[in-house]
Amino acid sequence: GQNIDQPTEMTATEGAIVQINCTYQTSGFNGLFWYQQHAGEAPTFLSYNVLDGLEEKGRFSSFLSRSKGYSYLLLKELQMKDSASYLCAVMDSNYQLIWGAGTKLIIKP
Amino acid sequence: GAVVSQHPSRVICKSGTSVKIECRSLDFQATTMFWYRQFPKQSLMLMATSNEGSKATYEQGVEKDKFLINHASLTLSTLTVTSAHPEDSSFYICSAKSPGKDTEAFFGQGTRLTVV
Numbered sequence: 001g002q003n004i005d006q007p008t009e010m011t012a013t014e015g016a017i018v019q020i021n022c023t024y025q026t027s028g029f030n031g032l033f034w035y036q037q038h039a040g041e042a043p044t045f046l047s048y049n050v051l052d053g054l055e056e057k058g059r060f061s062s063f064l065s066r067s068k069g070y071s072y073l074l075l076k077e078l079q080m081k082d083s084a085s086y087l088c089a090v091m092d093s094n095y096q097l098i099w100g101a102g103t104k105l106i107i108k109p
Numbered sequence: 110g111a112v113v114s115q116h117p118s119r120v121i122c123k124s125g126t127s128v129k130i131e132c133r134s135l136d137f138q139a140t141t142m143f144w145y146r147q148f149p150k151q152s153l154m155l156m157a158t159s160n161e162g163s164k165a166t167y168e169q170g171v172e173k174d175k176f177l178i179n180h181a182s183l184t185l186s187t188l189t190v191t192s193a194h195p196e197d198s199s200f201y202i203c204s205a206k207s208p209g210k211d212t213e214a215f216f217g218q219g220t221r222l223t224v225v
Contacts, residue, residue, distance in 0.1 A: 042115075042202050042219040043153070087152070097143075101152040 002026045004100035006088050011106045012078055020073045020086050020103045028093020034062050034073045035087040037102065043087055046073065075105075083107045112136055113205050115217025122193055122224055130188045130220045132203030138183035139205035144176075147200040147219075159186045193224040 003025045012018040024032070031050040035043035049055055049064035049071060061074040073086055088100040112135040122128050132142055140161050145153040157167045157178050165178035177189040186205075190197055203217040 040200075040219075040221070042216040044216070096155065096158075099152045099154075 002090075002092065002098050004088055004090060004098055006086075006100040006103045008101070009104045009106065011108060012075075014078055014080060014107055014109050016078050017074065017076050018078060018105065020075075020088075020105065022071045022073070022088030022100055024069050024071070024088070024090045024098070024100075026090045026092045026098055029066060030091040030093065030095055032062075032064055032071050033089045033091070033097070034060075034071075035089065037085045037087055039084075046086075078107050080107050080109070113139075113203065113215045113217045115203050115220055117220060118218055119221045120223070122222070124194055124224055125192055127189055127191045128193055128222060130190075130201055130203075130222075132186045132188070132205070132217050134184045134205045134215070137205075139186075140183060142180060142186040142203055142205045144178060144186075144188050145202045145204065147202060149200075153202065156188075190222065193222070195224045198222055198224045 006022045031048055033048050034046040036046050037043040046060055047055055047062035049062050052064055052066055054061055054063045059076045064071045075082055085102040085104050087102045089097045091097055114133045114135055116131045120128055142159040144156045146156050147153050155168050156171045157165045159165045159178050159180040161180045161183050167173045175191055180186040200219050200221055202219040205215055
C-alpha cells in the first residue's frame with residue numbers, strides 16, 4: 001500500500017529552527033510537495049522536490065532523499081504566523097497526490 | 110502564481126437538499142481538476158478527478174450519484190452534493206493543475222459545508 005508518515009504535532013519557540021520529517025512508501029515517485037495549511041483554510045504551496053538534495057526558499061528549506069524515502073521541511077527564524085499544519089504529499093506514478101496526515105506546528109513566544 | 114477561485118466559502122443547508130460548489134481557474138486553463146474532502150484534523154482525501162469534457166474518475170468509496178461532478182469548460186468544475194446529510198458536513202477543496210506545470214497544484218479557498 002501507499003503510506004506517508006509525518007509527526008502529528010510539534011512545538012517550537014519563536015525565532016528558533018524546526019525540522020518536520022516525512023517518510024513515504026508509494027507506487028512510483030514523481031515528486032514530493034510540502035504545503036502549509038492554516039486552520040479552516042485551503043493548503044498553500046511551499047516547495048517541490050523531485051531530485052535528491054536541499055531546496056532553499058527564504059526561511060523555508062526542503063530536503064529529499066529518494067533512496068531513503070525521506071524528506072524534511074526546515075523552518076528557520078520561526079514566527080508566530082508559522083503556526084499551522086504542514087502537509088507532505090507525494091505524487092505517485094499515476095501523477096496523483098498521496099497526502100500525509102499533516103503536522104500541526106505550535107509556535108510559542 | 111495561478112489563481113483558483115472556489116465558491117461559496119461557507120454554506121449551511123438543510124438535510125435532504127442539494128448544494129453546488131464551483132471551482133474556477135481564473136488565469137489558466139485547467140484540463141484536470143481535483144476535488145478533495147477534509148474532516149477536522151485529518152488529511153486531505155481525494156474524492157474524484159475531473160477532466161474537461163469527460164466523466165469524472167471517482168475514488169473508491171465515493172458515491173458518484175451523490176457527489177456529482179461536472180467539468181464543462183477548461184476553467185470551471187462543479188461539485189454538487191445531492192440529498193445532503195449531516196455526515197456530509199466537511200471542508201471541500203478543489204485544486205487544478207496548469208498544463209505543463211506538474212510541479213504545483215493550485216488550490217481553491219475551500220468550502221465549509223454544514224448540513225443541519
